[in-house]
Amino acid sequence: MANTTIITGQYVRINQTSASVGERIIARLIDMVIIIIYLFATISFFTSIHFFNKINGSFEIFFLLLVYLPVFCYSLLFEVFNHGQSIGKMVMNIRVVMADGTTPTFGAYLLRWLLYLIDFTITGGLGVIFILLTRNSQRIGDLAAGTMVIKQNDYRKIQVSLDEYSHLEANYHPVFPQAGDLSLEQINVIEKALGVNGKDRYNYIGQLSGKIKELLGVNTQMSDEKFLETLIKDYQYYAYADI
Structure with missing residues (x-):
């Protein structure tokens, strides 16, 4: 696990401990199990009421899209609305943050989610190699979005000092x-x-x-x-x- 030092607005040095590749894989497996359970439960329910035999209109198709959209956007939705944590990440006590410890923007969450296909699906696990080799254990999506996955305890300390404190203007120029x-x-x-x-x-x-x-x-x-x-x-x- 990599350690990254940041200096907060109150000049407190905090070490961010990157989540290990094992923790991230286990978190992803937990998420996959939850997705499978959700799919099995909804398919079983729709089958019991013979819903699939009745699909013949735009409303029914639209309804199915709404039901299964959370499966497709699972990671994105949870990370955006649950402060960087899917259920698997909550269980493993890890969280997505920006590399400087602040809360990611929606654009950052979206970019790392879009690049998941390149990290794992299309390339067969290239993201794991990047996690193992990069300094902050970042996959391609993390590198592109400027995010990293850290231990939850580090996040709590960082947010108290940094996330709610803005000391410098974006274009600040030092005087001394x-x-x-x-x-x-x-x-x-x-x-x-x-x-x-x-x-x-x-x-x-x-x-x-x-x-x-x-x-x-x-x-x-x-x-x-x-x-x-x-x-x-x-x-x-x-x-x-x-x-």
Whole structure:
């Protein structure tokens, strides 16, 4: 199993553990069993009421399409509406996420579902080879969609810190390249300083700002508070660039 480190919006390093090929295969087998049970149950029911003998109109055909559409779109429907988990993935405690730990978009789910045919059906299991050889255990559909399958426990920690937090604008440009030389612990000190309340807040921020400017060799006309906030954003920018 591969481990991938991401840095969240709160600058917490979290290791994502990729689901093993065995876990993914077992999850898929569970899903297939559920599909087979569904098919057997519906066919048995329709046979008992002689429904198939009565199919002679567009309504009946349309009804059958609705009944069996969930079979065809099983993985897509469950992953979209169940936060990246089919029933098999729920049993195996694994989940589909974006490679950076965030929740996939519908387009990402759709792309990895469409490429399932290439991964397994048409190529006879090429996706398994990709899972075994790629760094994040990604099949072709995952590589194309930018997704990966990880352990559920990792997902919970990531979502608390990352999925509900947006710190940088999409086109953000760093102001102080020296921010990349700061440590995670130093950034935590800055963040705590900015969260301080009381009459000594500005004095405390001013002292910390002065020390950091001296440490980094920075000369700026920004206010002390604005300077520290910008350093945090710049640090995050460079931290993500290193992933």
